Amino acid sequence: MRPETGRNEPSLFARLARRISVVLGIGAALLVTAAWYYAETAANKAYDRLLVGAALQMAESLSVEDGTLTVRLPTSAFELLGLAERDRIFYRVIDTHGQTLTGYDDLQSPTPLDADNDVSSVEEGIYKGEPVRIARATRVLADPAVSGQAYVIVAQTNEARSALTRELTLRATILVFIMSLLAFVGAMFAIRYALQPVERLGAAVRRRDPHDLTPVSVDVPRELDPFVGSINHFMGRLNERVDLLQRFIADAAHQIRTPLTALSAQIDLLGADKLDKAGRQHYERVRERTGELARLTNQLLSHAMVIHRADSVQLEPISLVDVARRAYRAAIPVTVDPDIVISFEAPDDRPFVLGDAVSLREAIVNVIDNALRHGADQRLEVRVGANAEQAFVEVEDDGPGIPPEGWEKATQRFATSKSHEGSSGLGFAIAQEVASAHGGTLSFRARDERGFTVVLTLPLYKGDAR
């Protein structure tokens, strides 16, 4: 059932796995980006508060002493900023006239100082070539000597912020990665599980006997129903075709048999004695060929019958000895060469098998017939026996037998070990069909000093024989 042509087409599993990993990958990338964004926002917020706090403290420290604006920068403001351990701090205090009171003269606020400003708004900027966050606080002074607005600008580098952002992002990334991994593994298991019915269906179809054309009955998910329906529909049509073909062969053989019988009778009536020597020779050949044709026709009929019965007849326990004996009688013609010693042996315990008596008899007849026709020189033995598991019928003759390399070919239709004899070769094929229809085998035992043996083995029936 594995399609050889589909090798370049990736499996469903691979397709799903690829698409799911792409989706998960994109999702993870988006999540990590979002995590980074939030981490940066959080880190900025956390440290911006310190910055704003410090700016407010510094603004608070402004006072008017003796008519001049003075600043006593509180150490605590710097300690507050120092919580961002590695960050550099820049500040500038501007008096009401716009003059720098103390700090870094060239530190600028990104927006004009007199612009309305929410004290908690912190801006990005660059100072001394470093990216910084800049906060500013305004102090309104209403002293008679000094009135107006004084400003405090505080800037801080971004190291602690970046470190916190990195740490938060890294942790989030680890989580996202673990989650994605779990999702991926879970999805893979789910896909495997979901695809199991396909495997099962494939296996069921693969395991099937080639002759079994009945509908497939495997429990499959709804999604596979059309597929199973198609298979069954196809099987049904195939079955019809095969039936038709078998019926045609049987009909044809049957139709041929009637004129053939007439032909044989006519040939017998013809009489050989009126012919000259050459004519007699031709007459004999015609008679022989007609006989062969008759046998072939019979075998075709027999084959069609066996196949038909295998499909339609209910198997029942039967005594293999009885069947074999009947076959033995049917197979040995009255005109048998009296020089051949023929014997039949059967055990007393009469092994039973589950089978169709007609088919089995046909099979044994064919094996014995084959032995008579192609094998037996002086001796032919038919033995029935059984062991713990199996019952068997052995047909042994002292003929040349079939060499092991020919065994496989022997059970094929229209094949024979001695092609010049013009055998139909359907005999073993019939026996083989019957054996496998009964769950048994047809095998050969290599020729020894006694002779060559064909063995038909069938499973022993263990239940009560009626």
Next chain:
Amino acid sequence: MIRTFLAIIIPVLIGTAALAAEDNKTRFPAPQTEAGRLTIYSTTDLAAMKPLIEDFQKASPDVAIDYIEYLTNELNALASEACRKEEPLGDLLLSSSVDQLLKLANDGCAEAHTSLETARVADWANWRDEVFGFTYEPAVFVYNTRLVPPAEVPRTHVELADLLRERLEYYRGRVGTYDIRLSGIGYLLAFNDARQTTTVFGRLLESMARASAVARCCTGEILEEVAKGNLYIGYNMLGSYAYEAALRHPDLRVVVPRDYTLVLSRGALIPKGAKGADLGARFLDYLLSERGQSIARTNAFYFTETGGLPPDVDGPQNLKESGIAQPIRIGPALLAVQDRAQRQRFIEDWSQSLIELNSPAWTRE
């Protein structure tokens, strides 16, 4: 006003520094073939650094060292000017005035350095891996045992203030301390004193002013005067120098105050873009290493963070465990110390209190 002050002071400082440079420069030729020259600008007395430099040269015999000594403020002015012009000053700056080094680092004048040795530095003594504290030096009192009776020896800041008040006539003009206008370290210690206890510091300053305390630029001068007997008590002396002086003058004795003791860590900084930054880093690593620390303990700075006090020092058994040690953290808080408005006002206040008093008679001799 502050600008004009700076405008005047900086060229003056640089001018004097340039003149002084030759006098203050000491060359330590490489013991073996010279492979590199390390220039150290420092505020530490050569005597304290010499054992360290010589031991360093034992480990790195191919390095010649130029050791150039300045006062803290001079060094700071030179270094910031150099940084502004992007002409780095030397390969390593050592200054007891860590606030100035921190300001330099904050202005982007420092090169970061990390190594196994810098990883051992305590958190409070390392900022951005740019400024490292490599010593542990308590600010101590010194007194002359011949002139200060045992009963009067001050052991806390309050005791010192009270003593000066009670025995005003005896101690008038006999107490010495840093002139914080000239000495960065004096300013740093005074500022931190003020932060520790506003009231005690105010009282102490007032007492010292009334007692006509003598302000000098450097620890060494005051220690000399105390040893000679011109001064009786030295206030806020660097423990290392004081102990070294005490070793030389049997009359001199060191007191580690028992109420609180400021602890200063001398700072080291590699200037940004220094030509010999790798040599500077090597010397810095040496200073921070076990070997450098042990030489410093025995020969140069005497006090350590973990060990007990050196013998013959009046104070608690173990400075750190006693809980009175107040290390001056090397961190952004020092920027507040370095703020020019802050500094100006603090120095003005201090000067008003202390300097506008008559100089004692013996200083005019």
